[in-house]
Amino acid sequence: MSMNKVIVIGGGASGIMAAITAAKLGGKVVLLERKDRIGKKILATGNGRCNISNRFIEESRFHSDSQNLFDQIYPQFDLAKTLEFFEELGIPILELEEGKLYPYSLQAASVLNVLLYELDRQKVQVLCNEDVVHVEAGSRVVVHTKKNKYYGDYVVLACGGKSTPDLGSNGSGFQIAKELGLKLTEPYPSLIQLESDYPYLKHLKGTKVMAKVALVVDEVPVKSAYGELLFTDYGLSGPPILDVSRAAAHAVKKHKKKIEIHGDLVPLLDRAALDQMLQKRIDRMSYKVLEDFFVGLLPKQMIIPLIKDCGMHPRDKGAQITSTQREMIVNWLKSFRLSITGTRQWNQSQVTAGGVDCHEVDGTTLRCVKHPKVILCGEILDMDGDCGGFNLQWAWSSGYVAGISAGKE
Numbered sequence: 001m002s003m004n005k006v007i008v009i010g011g012g013a014s015g016i017m018a019a020i021t022a023a024k025l026g027g028k029v030v031l032l033e034r035k036d037r038i039g040k041k042i043l044a045t046g047n048g049r050c051n052i053s054n055r056f057i058e059e060s061r062f063h064s065d066s067q068n069l070f071d072q073i074y075p076q077f078d079l080a081k082t083l084e085f086f087e088e089l090g091i092p093i094l095e096l097e098e099g100k101l102y103p104y105s106l107q108a109a110s111v112l113n114v115l116l117y118e119l120d121r122q123k124v125q126v127l128c129n130e131d132v133v134h135v136e137a138g139s140r141v142v143v144h145t146k147k148n149k150y151y152g153d154y155v156v157l158a159c160g161g162k163s164t165p166d167l168g169s170n171g172s173g174f175q176i177a178k179e180l181g182l183k184l185t186e187p188y189p190s191l192i193q194l195e196s197d198y199p200y201l202k203h204l205k206g207t208k209v210m211a212k213v214a215l216v217v218d219e220v221p222v223k224s225a226y227g228e229l230l231f232t233d234y235g236l237s238g239p240p241i242l243d244v245s246r247a248a249a250h251a252v253k254k255h256k257k258k259i260e261i262h263g264d265l266v267p268l269l270d271r272a273a274l275d276q277m278l279q280k281r282i283d284r285m286s287y288k289v290l291e292d293f294f295v296g297l298l299p300k301q302m303i304i305p306l307i308k309d310c311g312m313h314p315r316d317k318g319a320q321i322t323s324t325q326r327e328m329i330v331n332w333l334k335s336f337r338l339s340i341t342g343t344r345q346w347n348q349s350q351v352t353a354g355g356v357d358c359h360e361v362d363g364t365t366l367r368c369v370k371h372p373k374v375i376l377c378g379e380i381l382d383m384d385g386d387c388g389g390f391n392l393q394w395a396w397s398s399g400y401v402a403g404i405s406a407g408k409e
Helices: 013-024 042-050 070-077 079-089 106-121 172-179 239-253 273-287 302-311 323-334 390-407
Strands: 005-009 029-030 091-097 101-102 124-127 132-137 141-145 149-152 153-158 184-190 194-196 208-217 220-231 235-237 259-264 334-342 351-356 373-378
Touching: 005 013, 005 149, 005 390, 013 029, 013 106, 013 153, 013 390, 029 149, 042 184, 070 390, 079 091, 079 334, 079 390, 101 106, 106 220, 132 153, 132 172, 141 208, 149 390, 172 184, 172 273, 172 351, 184 239, 194 239, 208 239, 220 239, 235 239, 235 259, 235 334, 239 259, 239 334, 239 351, 259 390, 273 323, 302 323
Parallel strands: 005 029, 005 153, 029 124, 153 373
Antiparallel strands: 091 101, 132 141, 141 149, 184 351, 194 235, 194 334, 208 220, 208 259, 220 235, 259 334
């Protein structure tokens, strides 16, 4: 059994997993958290249901701007081991849409409660309201908080990124990493809503449609997704937007000239079928003014933007729609275009892209190459996943590997 003294900085998913794993190996573990309690972000995941993982784990769902560590880390604590871990703690798993895996209770609090119980059972000392400001790394480690000093054999940096700072991760871990001489890939928000300067957003606010969306950067399609698209007063949200948001945020960071979302707002109809439907509608309802003509075909909030973008007037009649305007309507619905001007702020992003360059750690153990007594895991590293449980899987897998590295002899 190990007698290592391990200091884990950060009480999120990866830090909790690292602490439990190191303690199981016999390590004496202290878990430091700057907020008043640990696990706040866990409670917020999956809209409060805790999307523990996903049935369809594969490397393509994980991203890095430096080195993708998925193939080296995930097999050490894969989906089967993750589910076994939680089932042993009393959490049966429920699979819902798109392979998303949740606790059977559909309550994130259930997951946090069993993790808290396990921390206590493994005799992990959890200390909250401890804001770490500096780490000394040599043959041993010294962790300085605003109030105390902690001495150990290993330190695990599980400080998170910059997303949702109210829940604990405020980017302070990046400063600690910099002071240790570690290279950073500039962090930027991911799984985040996108902003636009489209003039009719106030009309579209609150509108939801099933849509195929494509992110197009400087006229080149980059990434596409399908799902419920939500129009807001600032731009776009919804699952398909979150899916393409990493690439969009990266384009914003790189100051690309033209960033657009192209949306197929009627994906169940091809262009010919839509055109035929419009012609039949004109034949049957030529007497209706346009603001009434489209009712039943489109959400009401979408009608005025369509009419104005196609150069028509709300009081025009259906009979006045020309073949050219009909083609414009089809194009508007099948390839709706919004210019993207930016993303929302850090407090609305679900995960941080970028972070500590993955070349700074051993790809098998997550030990820092420059400081072998320092181990990194979770969101502080330049690794992030798609929406749907992939980021929590990275937290569990990397946290486990970090715990093994810190806890073993």
